[in-house]
Amino acid sequence: MGKVIVVTSGKGGVGKTTSTAALGAALAQRNEKVVVVDFDVGLRNLDLVMGAERRVVYDLINVIQGDAKLTQALIRDKRLENLFLLPASQTRDKDNLTPEGVEWVINELKRYFDWVICDSPAGIERGATLAMRHADIAVVVTNPEVSSVRDSDRIIGLLDSKTMKAERGERMEKHLLLTRYDGARAQRGDMLKVDDVLEILSIPLLGIIPESTDVLRASNLGAPVTLADARCAPSLAYFEAARRLAGEDIPVSIPEEKRSILGKIFARRAA
Amino acid sequence: MTEVLTDSRSIRIKGRSFLAVVLSPDLPLDDWLVRLDDLAARSAGFFLNRPVVLDVADLGINRAELTEFLEKLAERNVRIMGIEGAKPSMISPGMPPVLKGGRPAGDVEVTATEATETGAEDKHETTVASAPPATAVASESRSAHPSLVINEPVRSGQSIIFTEGDVTVVGSVASGAEVIAGGSVHIYGALRGRAMAGSVGNASARIFCRKLEAELIAIDGIYKMAEDLPPELLGKPVQLWLEGDAIMAEKLN
Numbered sequence: 001m002g003k004v005i006v007v008t009s010g011k012g013g014v015g016k017t018t019s020t021a022a023l024g025a026a027l028a029q030r031n032e033k034v035v036v037v038d039f040d041v042g043l044r045n046l047d048l049v050m051g052a053e054r055r056v057v058y059d060l061i062n063v064i065q066g067d068a069k070l071t072q073a074l075i076r077d078k079r080l081e082n083l084f085l086l087p088a089s090q091t092r093d094k095d096n097l098t099p100e101g102v103e104w105v106i107n108e109l110k111r112y113f114d115w116v117i118c119d120s121p122a123g124i125e126r127g128a129t130l131a132m133r134h135a136d137i138a139v140v141v142t143n144p145e146v147s148s149v150r151d152s153d154r155i156i157g158l159l160d161s162k163t164m165k166a167e168r169g170e171r172m173e174k175h176l177l178l179t180r181y182d183g184a185r186a187q188r189g190d191m192l193k194v195d196d197v198l199e200i201l202s203i204p205l206l207g208i209i210p211e212s213t214d215v216l217r218a219s220n221l222g223a224p225v226t227l228a229d230a231r232c233a234p235s236l237a238y239f240e241a242a243r244r245l246a247g248e249d250i251p252v253s254i255p256e257e258k259r260s261i262l263g264k265i266f267a268r269r270a271a
Numbered sequence: 272m273t274e275v276l277t278d279s280r281s282i283r284i285k286g287r288s289f290l291a292v293v294l295s296p297d298l299p300l301d302d303w304l305v306r307l308d309d310l311a312a313r314s315a316g317f318f319l320n321r322p323v324v325l326d327v328a329d330l331g332i333n334r335a336e337l338t339e340f341l342e343k344l345a346e347r348n349v350r351i352m353g354i355e356g357a358k359p360s361m362i363s364p365g366m367p368p369v370l371k372g373g374r375p376a377g378d379v380e381v382t383a384t385e386a387t388e389t390g391a392e393d394k395h396e397t398t399v400a401s402a403p404p405a406t407a408v409a410s411e412s413r414s415a416h417p418s419l420v421i422n423e424p425v426r427s428g429q430s431i432i433f434t435e436g437d438v439t440v441v442g443s444v445a446s447g448a449e450v451i452a453g454g455s456v457h458i459y460g461a462l463r464g465r466a467m468a469g470s471v472g473n474a475s476a477r478i479f480c481r482k483l484e485a486e487l488i489a490i491d492g493i494y495k496m497a498e499d500l501p502p503e504l505l506g507k508p509v510q511l512w513l514e515g516d517a518i519m520a521e522k523l524n
Contacts, residue, residue: 150427153445157426199461200423200445 002033002110005117005245006135007177008159010151012122014143015179018215018225020119022235023139025224028083032114035074037105038088039131040096040121047087050077051222058168061089064101070108079227084113092210094127106134121214124158132163137173137245139206144192149200152176156203175206177241182211183255194254207241209234210255283492283516287471288434291352292318293373295326300340304347311347318349324370328356337361355492424460425450455479467494474513475491479523483509493518 007020017040017236024036038046040063047053052075058068063086070086077083086109089096109116120131132138138159142152165172178197185191198205209215210233218228226235226242233255243250296303311317327337337357344351353370354362362369415435425431425440427447434453442459450456451467454476458466463481469476469491478488483504486497490513501520508523517520 150446153427154447156447157429160423160426200443200463202443 001066002113002116003137003211004106004110004117004135005137005139006120006132006262007117007139007141008120008128008132008155009122009141010124010128010155011143011148013066014133014141014148015046015209015215016048016122016141017119017208018219019139019141019177019179019238020046020117021224022226022238023242023245024052024083024115024117025080026226026235026239027115027117028077028080029226029230029239030242030246032082032246033082033112034117035084035086035109035113036117036119037086037109038119038145039097039127040119040122041088041127043121044088044090046119047075047085048217048222048225050075050085052077052085052087053222056087059087059089060105061092061096063105064096064098068101070105079223092177097127098132099130099133102130103134126248128155129162132159134164135159135172136165137175139175139177139245140201140203140251141177141179142201144178144182144194144197146192149192149197153201156201175245176201176203177206177209180211181208181255205252206244207237207252207257208254209237209241225255240270291322291324291373293324293326293355294349295328296330296340298330298332300332300336300343304343307347307349313351318347322352323349324353324355324373325351326355326366327361332361334361334363337366338363341366370388381396399452418454419452425464427464441483444480452476462488469513476513478511479509482506490518 005023007016007023010014020036024034025026028034036046037060038044040046047056047131055075058073060073062068063070063073063182073086077085077089089265106116106118118131119133121127140152140155140159142148159172159174160166163172176198178194182191186193194205194208212232212234214229214232215225215234218225221228225232226238227240229235230239237255240250240252273408284364298320325341332340341351351367352463353367353485354359355370355373358368365476369515376435382408419431419433419436419438421431421438421440421442425444425448427445429448431438431440431450435453437451437457438450438452439457440450441459444458444462444464446463448464449467450458450465451470453471453473454468456466456468456476456478458480461484462478462480463484463486465487466478466480466485467489468478470489472491476490478490483500484506485500488495488500488511490511493513493516495518504522509520510523511518511520
């Protein structure tokens, strides 16, 4: 049985979709079978970032309503043969997501894939709660600024109370993915420092993704950043995060200013 | 280092919960009154000095009928302290106040020996009038010093309400979260949200935290906003208590 990951944040625009695509492509490059599922019904974006927007025929809602088979709705990536996309519907709204339908789809996907990565919509309403409902692992995407941190804190509270795992009395595995991190600005105090964010959220750190134009460039090309340029700084950080998700214990490095010497790079353990 | 944070005398507003008897009459009202008379005859003085709430939620009667019904209850010495579930159109000035947010408690035993057989059909239920949620839940397992221990951080949007005693949080209380205790509040972490101690009237309750960054603190109804806290205490381990109407604060070492 595969593992179900929800990529969530509460706040919009912090990098959920980008991170879903990048982590999905990074895990698929480890020869594992991956499906990325877009839960943002009505405002879908994952198909664009994956470069599959012209290949969407059926979507998640069609599958839930029985208009299409799951295999008909899955889109295989053209670059990685073990990476698949289940797109959201752009013309429907979130009310079409039913708890039973979502449960059935997730259980089916778990049978065929090693990783089922659910891209949650922003907010704490139906779409977001259904995306996290069946997850085994949560990746909480947070920017180093106060509103994002507080929204993430709220989401962590929901992960601990509204998910199947929580209702069964188990502990949801939660990881912090700090995105759009700018070492120089954090040094100047314009941005929250890594330690501040970790202290407030008190969940283990999965990775720190540096702020970079490479991410935007990749999105516009329609490719996950870990596919578009596997050697750029954000890609390396996403590859490391994927290794940690897969269970490897490697230290997290904080991206510093480019001119800083190697010795200034603090290494820390992922808890 | 002890500081007086409040010296102006403020009006203290407290919450208090009482157990009220709820009467839920059914139609026709005259038949129900006959059954009530029957009960009153067997258990003399049952309604004497008891707060009684009238639940009219599922009762399709109008204002005139309700007025008449209240008069008939008054003739039987049943004094209604509040009406629950009434539509605004049913209420006229001079009627008992409309109550909302009641929480069910157990059935009340009618204390006469013969009254057992009628207890069920007369639909006597009790409710805790205007009580916070924890009261009804926790009241059954009352020990000498009840306390609640939370072993994880209290996240933004979460609310811990425990009016029975102390609350201890092993972790932080996030911005946008709140902890409300009948006794003292102990936070073994940063207090960034709200903490209210002595919430049902306990002037000896205190607030302790490892790192004071609170949005609001309150003891026994006296409160302080973040900006009223002395800046030199921010980020420090602090205890707060009440002396008269003044919140005192001291750094812990």
